[in-house]
Amino acid sequence: MRPFRLALLAVSLAGCVPDAPSTLAPREPSLAAAPGAATLKNTAQPVPWSGTALRDGVPNGEVPECAAVWCDRFDLAIDLPSGAWSNKPGGVEIAVRWSGFGNNLKLYVYRGSARVAASEGIIATAQSVLLPAPANGAYRVYVAYDFDMAAQFGTPLAPEIPYEALAEVEYAPKPQPTRALLPDLQARAQRNVTFDVPPAIFFEAGVPTTSCFPSEIAEEGARLCMRFDQVLANAGEGPLEFRFLLPADPMSQPTGPIEQRVYHSDGSVTSRAGGTWEFHPTHQHFHYTGFALSRLFATDASGKKIGTTPLRARRHRVGTIGAPASTGRKVSFCIVDIEIDAWGEKGDAPRTYSAPACLEPTPGGYLLQGLSAGWADVYDWFLPDQYLDVYGLADGLYVLETVADPDDTILEANESNNCGAVYVRLTGMTTASPHAALLGPGPACSR
Known part of the structure; x- marks a missing residue:
């Protein structure tokens, strides 16, 4: 990254939370609760859930991204009807959102030992991934507390970040008639x-x-x-x-x-x-x-x-x-x-x-x-x-x-x-x- 853009990013992040305190009181480490779980069974209804990411929570270490930071885990089973993806390109969207610009969370999805999706960008109040036409089965969703902004740029972060999440089927726009897929x-x-x-x-x-x-x-x-x-x-x-x-x-x-x-x-x-x-x-x-x-x-x-x-x-x-x-x-x-x-x-x-x-x-x-x-x-x-x-x-x-x-x-x-x-x-x-x-x-x- 060129020096002027690195400096820009630093001051951008430092300025995103004008009302945040300069220091945060220490708190006792928190242990992870049992993961939530639900099944996505049809193409019309989403699976919603909520949670809280903790600044001082004990890392569970289940996946590399959770070795040093708190991760909230959710067990998502996908059990869609056969033919859900027949002639309908699309996938399962998994998304998380929170409030408080300057706070940041990261989103990871695993199937077994393989990471199948991730959304890690900063300066946002949401992350979202798409699993293209995923096979039915068990998936693990991890919402990770993000220390990157604080570590690199001194941005103060909240002791906890409540969030809401969902999983739902999203289909791509119909291919016919052939057309430009324009923004609005x-x-x-x-x-x-x-x-x-x-x-x-x-x-x-x-x-x-x-x-x-x-x-x-x-x-x-x-x-x-x-x-x-x-x-x-x-x-x-x-x-x-x-x-x-x-x-x-x-x-x-x-x-x-x-x-x-x-x-x-x-x-x-x-x-x-x-x-x-x-x-x-x-x-x-x-x-x-x-x-x-x-x-x-x-x-x-x-x-x-x-x-x-x-x-x-x-x-x-x-x-x-x-x-x-x-x-x-x-x-x-x-x-x-x-x-x-x-x-x-x-x-x-x-x-x-x-x-x-x-x-x-x-x-x-x-x-x-x-x-x-x-x-x-x-x-x-x-x-x-x-x-x-x-x-x-x-x-x-x-x-x-x-x-x-x-x-x-x-x-x-x-x-x-x-x-x-x-x-x-x-x-x-x-x-x-x-x-x-x-x-x-x-x-x-x-x-």
């Missing part, structure tokens, strides 16, 4: 809107008296940053996959083209122009240019959006109702599978795109990034450029909109469902302590 990008509702001071991340420390990062102030003229998160999901049949050739010197070649790789139902893969990347020298990483657009609108007394253009957007020139306003493009870093958007639903793929793989060039010198079907990429409020400058705006009710792929550079199945909106109430805007309250889903919107 959708913006999910914001979960946080805040004026809180962001923590140190990407070589930057937050300024104690402002919600803006120094780079946002210096490079973009930000004055009052309303920070928020964005959740961009892929509800399509196929993955969103990008690759781009890394320059030898990103400082002298700061931008370049991106290829979108399109998978087809007959197994073929084609490539097309999918936009551009740019190198951000302050944060020492590569951005996808124009992945999503955020904009803020005023409302009338009934909550109806006023006008057709945003009052203000992230390039920070003040707009007026009905007049063009400057727009800010969300530039994404390291597009990966963060959480399962279609949990317990048919149509989600195993975790395919993860960190740190998204930071490592392929043998041909490409970076490969993407978003699997049924997964979401999450950009938390405390990341750089996750803000709108609301300096000078009055107290009141606003609509915050997010549009995925606003420039239509990505080939996807549905171009009409990319926009999502929430209501936000701003108060104390003329004081030293402004406040933003997230009120819930907003009105229908479009690009």
Whole structure:
């Protein structure tokens, strides 16, 4: 890994848990309970279970991955009807999810002494694997507490991580008619809107008296940053996959083209122009240019959006109702599978795109990034450029909109469902302590 990407990964992980304590109280080691067990008997109903991974649990040592860390074990029997895979390519998906970004678990599946699947990527709240057309029989599922982030980057981790898991049959998209298996990008509702001071991340420390990062102030003229998160999901049949050739010197070649790789139902893969990347020298990483657009609108007394253009957007020139306003493009870093958007639903793929793989060039010198079907990429409020400058705006009710792929550079199945909106109430805007309250889903919107 190149030095600047290794450093980036370190600060990324350190910044993912801004509210976590710097130290954790020691606790008595815990012994493993008897493993849970269940049988997957049909193709329609999943097998759910839950458990808790312990930081200080005694390793059971049953498999190499559990020799030094706690593993929660679940005994899964597969007993599907004969013909379950006849003319229906697919497999059994095994998935686990948890809360608390910055915590991490790993997932392993064994049959006898052989490991048949694993999902180990970091910076996520879910792992998932697919056993292609597995034979009926006994399988062991291990959920391992992950110390890698703490050991390598000093990230504090919780004493225990509760999780939920499931096993279910997933079939591949039907091969006929022959077609492109396209992604379908959708913006999910914001979960946080805040004026809180962001923590140190990407070589930057937050300024104690402002919600803006120094780079946002210096490079973009930000004055009052309303920070928020964005959740961009892929509800399509196929993955969103990008690759781009890394320059030898990103400082002298700061931008370049991106290829979108399109998978087809007959197994073929084609490539097309999918936009551009740019190198951000302050944060020492590569951005996808124009992945999503955020904009803020005023409302009338009934909550109806006023006008057709945003009052203000992230390039920070003040707009007026009905007049063009400057727009800010969300530039994404390291597009990966963060959480399962279609949990317990048919149509989600195993975790395919993860960190740190998204930071490592392929043998041909490409970076490969993407978003699997049924997964979401999450950009938390405390990341750089996750803000709108609301300096000078009055107290009141606003609509915050997010549009995925606003420039239509990505080939996807549905171009009409990319926009999502929430209501936000701003108060104390003329004081030293402004406040933003997230009120819930907003009105229908479009690009």
